[in-house]
Amino acid sequence: MKKFINTIQDIWKIEELRNKIILTLGLMVVYRLAAQVTLPGIDGGQLTNLANKTSDNNLLGLLNAFTGGAFAQASVMALGIMPYISASIVVQLMGIAVPYLQKLQKEGESGRKKINQITRWLTIGILLIQAPAYIASLPSLGIPESAFLLGRGPLFWFSSILLLTTGTVFAMWLGERITDKGIGNGISLLIMIGIIARLPSTFIQEFGSRVSQSNGGILMILIEIILWLVAILACVFLVTAVRRIAVQYARRTVAGNVQDAAGARQYIPLKLNSSGVMPIIFAQALMFVPQLLSSAENNTLKSIGIAFQDMFGLWYNIVFAILIIVFSYFYTAITIPTNKMADDLKRSGGFLPGIRPGKETADYLDTVLSRITLPGSIFLALLAVLPAFIVKAGVQPGWAIFYGGTSLLIMVGVAIDTIQQINSHLLNRHYDGLMKTGTNRKSVA
Structure with missing residues (x-):
């Protein structure tokens, strides 16, 4: 402290x-x-x-x-x-x-x-x-x-x-x-x-329902807080996890002079969840469509619309999870230009060990990205539907939405991004960042 x-x-x-x-x-x-x-x-x-x-x-x-x-x-x-x-x-x-x-x-x-x-x-x-x-x-x-x-x-x-x-x-x-x-x-x-x-008011409501109604009391509140912290740690892992692809440079240009740097290695960080919260936002936008069927005259269509009105319902979350996985692949494909990455790497004199520059590098990066997107998208889908399981365990809906989904991912992602920016200011002024000790760094003359 x-x-x-x-x-x-x-x-x-x-x-x-x-x-x-x-x-x-x-x-x-x-x-x-x-x-x-x-x-x-x-x-x-x-x-x-x-x-x-x-x-x-x-x-x-x-x-x-x-x-x-x-x-x-x-x-x-x-x-x-x-x-x-x-x-x-x-x-x-x-x-x-x-x-x-x-x-x-x-x-x-x-x-x-x-x-x-x-x-x-x-x-x-x-x-x-x-x-x-x-x-x-x-x-x-x-x-x-x-x-x-x-x-x-x-x-x-x-x-x-x-x-x-x-x-x-x-x-x-x-x-x-x-x-x-x-x-x-x-x-x-x-x-x-x-x-x-809205977090304080929803937590107070949950606390009141547990204590005043003898519905588990303080012990259940403590269990819920522990589970919430675990969900936050899972979001942090999802946001920060990367697959590092080793890059080797034959030579590099420094201050206008070409210097040999044989054996020098860097890494291309491919994020486990490259698409962020966008798949959830896309999926939620589409989940509005079935609700329009609730006013249909056909009984079958009407029942489908009613079934999708409850965002904690079974069919809603099954379809929601599938859409998130599909959109994760779609959004990653359109936002991560592996061909451009391979071309930039080739122009800068870098290469992947054992992989030919150009098309083979682009194909390799695309293959790795596709492989890590699958567990990343499944993990994202599980976090998105986690509030539904929390509600079934007796937690109030208002407090349950903070256990996953877009709300928690946005809070964690924005907090990490802001802390990283603060850290960069601290390190530039020879101070340790928030993730390190609070002592001054010695500047080198």
């Missing part, structure tokens, strides 16, 4: 890092405060039914978790940052088939700025669809007509669509400011802070 405190003191000594952390925390507080502002014209005291509709045993509850409860509060931030995430996914997928986007990807920083601008405009386009859909669904989600203080006329529709769009654009701007001026990935941090915002 003393070493950890010393490391915190070292962080505070570095003015640049201190300012970045303060700015990041300040912007996250602004985001959370904005999420509490209800849309004008809606009585915030009559949103109980909406909160019940977005309970944690359905997909609306998951959307509510990602927005930190703003969805259930009919807030100006009700759509959160998710439209921007959707636009980013669409642009990334279009980059495979659209030559113009492929050209921008090769133009470096200038191309990245143009792609970001395209993503922003696409986000607004998505908002112009999602915002009216959200407003139109409010009565069906349980908000009574009396809650609309000024009625639901054209003025209400126009102002609400404008505010929902502005809210997401503002959240997008906050995320970009955090990325540019703060510490960590801003968009990911905003999603994480929304998820974490």
